[in-house]
Amino acid sequence: MEQNRIEVANWFGDLKTYPSVVVEAHSLEDLENIVNNPEKYPSPLKAVGQNHSTAQCCEADGGTIIKIKMNKILEIGDDFITVEPGVLYKDIGEKLDSLNKQHYINTEIGCLSAGSAACAATKDSSFPGEYGQVGSYISKIKLLTASGKKIEVDDQSDPEFMQALRSSYGNFGFIYEITFKTKPKQPLKVWHKSWHINDFINNLEEIKQTNAALMYYLYPFENKIAVEHRQYVDIASSKDFKYNSSLWKIRNHLWKKTAPNLGRWCEENISMDGLKYSIIDNFNALVRFGMRNFLSANNTQPGDQTIRYPDISDKSRYTFSLWAFPESRYHEVLPAYFKFCQKYYKLNNYRTNLLNVGYRIAKDQRSLFSYSFDENVMTVDPVSTSNPGWRQFLVDYNVFCSDLGGFPMFNQTWGVTKEQAEKAFGPRFEKFKKIRKNIDPTNRFLNHYFANILEEKI
Ligand SMILES: Cc1cc2nc3c(=O)[nH]c(=O)nc-3n(C[C@H](O)[C@H](O)[C@H](O)COP(=O)(O)OP(=O)(O)OC[C@H]3O[C@@H](n4cnc5c(N)ncnc54)[C@H](O)[C@@H]3O)c2cc1C
CATH class of the missing domain: 3.40.462.10 (FAD-linked oxidases, C-terminal domain)
Structure with a gap:
């Protein structure tokens, strides 16, 4: 379903963007169709999970907002769960709970989408010996790139790319499958x-x-x-x-x-x-x-x-x-x-x-x-x-x-x-820019918010 030039606000309602197209994606085929049709779906392409972000990372002025509606849990193993990107963190947690398992990190926010958890920052207080960022317990990600290529990444196959992907904020393409590590439930x-x-x-x-x-x-x-x-x-x-x-x-x-x-x-x-x-x-x-x-x-x-x-x-x-x-x-x-x-x-x-x-x-x-x-x-x-x-x-x-x-x-x-961003992240900035340019040379996924922060022209 598409609508023309509408206002899209974040969950709180204070950050707005004005895309030319808003479209829902229910499957990988929908995402492929969007990537491959720049005339129908103008750049920048911005996947949106729950739009709970309190900064403008979901901005897509003049471009396309893709509401991710891919909500299936795909596989559950002894110590992992694989889901589509629209599944809510709370729903995954409840599924795990029914099996006497749990997430490593139980953020206060339940409306975090799996797609966002895979590529955007999160925080929760760390238990001794554990991390406090949800993405760090994501072991595998599947990504659809601007060229229409489907790639599967994990820490073994390409640790450097995986590290960049975990903080890519949708700039590398559409994330369409995510595997979280899980553990037995504990009081x-x-x-x-x-x-x-x-x-x-x-x-x-x-x-x-x-x-x-x-x-x-x-x-x-x-x-x-x-x-x-x-x-x-x-x-x-x-x-x-x-x-x-x-x-x-x-x-x-x-x-x-x-x-x-x-x-x-x-x-x-x-x-x-x-x-x-x-x-x-x-x-x-x-x-x-x-x-x-x-x-x-x-x-x-x-x-x-x-x-x-x-x-x-x-x-x-x-x-x-x-x-x-x-x-x-x-x-x-x-x-x-x-x-x-x-x-x-x-x-x-x-x-x-x-x-x-x-x-x-x-x-x-x-x-x-x-x-x-x-x-x-x-x-x-x-x-x-x-x-x-x-x-x-x-x-x-x-x-x-x-x-x-x-x-x-x-x-x-x-x-x-x-x-401020450059001061905080220093040389990691240049590394990210290089990887981003390599995977999205035509800036299909680059919005104004990130172009400004990364000092890129679009
Ligand atoms: C009331 C409230 C409470 C909160 N509490 C917490 C908390 O306890 N802990 C915490 O860490 N955060 C918290 N947050 C912040 C929120 O969790 C993060 O901003 C998170 O990114 C929101 O998830 P989302 O699904 O809404 O992401 P969105 O805002 O929809 O997207 C975030 C980024 O991920 C990208 N993205 C999303 N899906 C995909 C995909 N499939 N492919 C490629 N890119 C994608 C988007 O393009 C965007 O750049 C809170 C926010 C609110 C409003």
Whole structure:
């Protein structure tokens, strides 16, 4: 089904593109037909999974947006699952769960499409000895290139290409089959602690040794941080073992519904900043109290962390951005970020109306634009309902983060300039450009967003 020159927005609704053609792809044959018909399907060709990205990687002005509707699970083995690109990460997780297996990484976002997981950045706090980027557990990818060639890639056959493909964002062609590594299901122990930022920084080395995956909530206006710890536990030891199914439901409801609804309600109904932010800060304090005292369990299910957001975003929608920093410098970065937010509010009368979050993610060289290529990183992610001032805040936040030596993600960090991208990824940029040019010499898949970042002409 095709329509003429329409507006396509991302899930949140704040990033728009104006393609000449929008088409659905239900099969590999559909994708081949699109690649081979440039007159009917003008360049750039942009595959879109769920369009949840918070940066403009799905832009296709004047070109063709391909909505990927290939939703079949193709094969399940002892330690792998092979799927088509439109299958949602949550659906794969539920299938695995029914077989007593699980994903290695259970991102909070369930609406991540398999195609996007294979070629775009993701993040979740890393368990000891594991990665935090979903693509790193993808062992095989099938790709349809601009010349109509079908290729199958894995780490053995071509590790260099596989590494570039994992961060190709659709620039190398259409991904039409993905194989994820899987593992047996294991219960998760979860607990929370909150700290004053100074105590957190003073204890950071010890906190990192906790042997748990660390995600955290940041409150720059209260100088507080609340840390979520996750740790796998041994199921074999307990005979009457039963999974706890309420902890993640409560946590996810607070995060995906209550907090954004409150932020939006305050925005729409309270004009006095003092009152508005006092309500938000008091709510956050209450949540921290609840997390510390009630949100802990030894027996949660890993897949329950993953949220199925509504297909069409509603009033509780939120958006965010993020930069990652080498963890060896986080003790400087975090206090500087808190000061940046406080000063920004004083000078510009703007602060985000939701909390900030962050993740500790392991060093990972399995994708070329990995934000943790050289060492473990910790992130700083402002979250908001896109209250007035958000965009300008992100421009200034990008400058702040880039100056501090941060690393962005091209699908999740809005507004990254080519200078900032080049500073972050340095020589890896040239390598990517060479591989991209080789596989797509006519720029069939190159959109303006990436052309600008890569300094290519289209
Ligand atoms: C509310 C919310 C919560 C989020 N939580 C998390 C989180 O917990 N962890 C996390 O990592 N991210 C999170 N994100 C970000 C989101 O997961 C990523 O931006 C992800 O890329 C979105 O997946 P998608 O299927 O919507 O990708 P899209 O936005 O549709 O596409 C992303 C990129 O992949 C390319 N692509 C997609 N499919 C194909 C294909 N078949 N072939 C070639 N290229 C393809 C696209 O062209 C584009 O460049 C969240 C976003 C929102 C809005």
